[in-house]
Amino acid sequence: MSEFVKEQEAIEQETVMRRTFIRLGIGAMATGYAAAIGYPIYAYLSTPAKRAAEAGSITEVRLEGAAKLPAGSAMVFKFGHKPALLIHHRDGRWVAMDAVCTHLGCTVQYETDNNRVFCACHGGVYDAVTGENISGPPPKPLSVYRVEVKDANVVVAKS
């Protein structure tokens, strides 16, 4: 191989290297800008979701004055951001459970007469004490909470 050809090849090699280098540089810069713009926008748009998740991560709710709830009735309260059910049974037992149906997410209700938890959307039925799914489409039981009556208040906690 002549000196000339060698030299040409070296030059060519160098141009290719320089080109790759420039490309990499531009790519890195573009990525930097995309991240510097993209991250704040994502954080901005996702703030409510983050707040809801934070609200949902609580483990205990104190229901002021809920001890007044008459036996044989129920009330809906918010556990984090989700509705939950507090039932005062006729036999004096206190039970709290999720009020979000495990089928497609409708809010369930306590039926005093049938002493059961019922979902009106597709007729799902749950046990009012254990949260067990008894009939209808719900695939899973409703999760129950620990309940403690303290004077006039009721404290509901994740079990």
Added chain:
Amino acid sequence: MQTSLWRSRKVLVWLDERLALTELLEYARHKTVPEHKHSFWYYWGGISMFFFLIQVFTGVLLMVYYRPGAESYESVREITYDIRFGWLIRSAHSWSANLMVLAVFIHMFSVFFMKAYRKPREFGWWSGLALLALTMTFGFSGYLLPMDELAYFATKVGLELPASLPLVGKFINDVVRGGPEVGSVTIQRFFALHVVVLPLIFIPVLAFHLWLVQKHGNALPPSEEQKPIAERRSIPFFPDFFSKDLAMWLVALNVLAILASLYPWQLGPQADPLAPAPAGIHPEWYFMSQFQLLKLFGRWFPGVTGEVLGLVFFTLILLLWAIVPLYDTGTAAGRRAKVATWFGITVLALLIVTTIWGYWEVL
């Protein structure tokens, strides 16, 4: 590697056959832009447009949390203090609004002094003036939306001046302000104007403006026109001018990022119609000149006379400014061209002097 390259080639060919991309590229390569010592001013239209795109982008993001009407202050407070990076989005929208107005002004004056309004570019001049008016209306309507003290009083004063005129006053009261006082009714309609009506008008006018620029190309300034054709230089639009355009946009983006993050836009206390106006209340800088002119005329000619005279004076200048392409038609060395240039210098000087004077008096 080989196959993926081949595949992306195939996609390109597929697209090209349907969208005539090669044709477009060829066209862009043949289009040229003059290059000379005043070329720098050719970038300002593009910079204005860049800031408009930023406005659309950040504006839509603000709309995600902004609530017009009675809750407007509270919602802007949430954006500024509660929502992550909300302060940055709001700051970018506000700073970019001001930079956009500034860029449009620079663009207009550079077009004026390069005499780029002459035949066949008259409609470019007129559509450009419409874009400036729309931009300023964007700014005026947007400024009220947070409904803090400054926003409230600036809008109140801004509407009060023309509202004391016959005829115009009734229109302002009944239609623009929606009553005798600036309130949540006003915010709601300014919001509709700001996010729906103005963009709906602005975008087609901008498209018309761009189409004309594309059709007639960049005008040569008088100093270049005098050179023999052989001495004039030009560069291809694509990729040469286009990549410089992009570089300018990158500079604009960085300037905006620095201003918006280091000088976050402030939110004042909530507007209280019963509280006395804070000292030094004044409009945004781009309305300062008109504000000061009206104030001066009011001082020189007490009563409504002053305001009417001020408005007549202002309208006259605006009219002369708008019809300059019809007046300055000859060669750049002619008498009319010289008169037009002096008119431009006078207007620019008047604008700067009254703006500084205005700030001098309120600050």
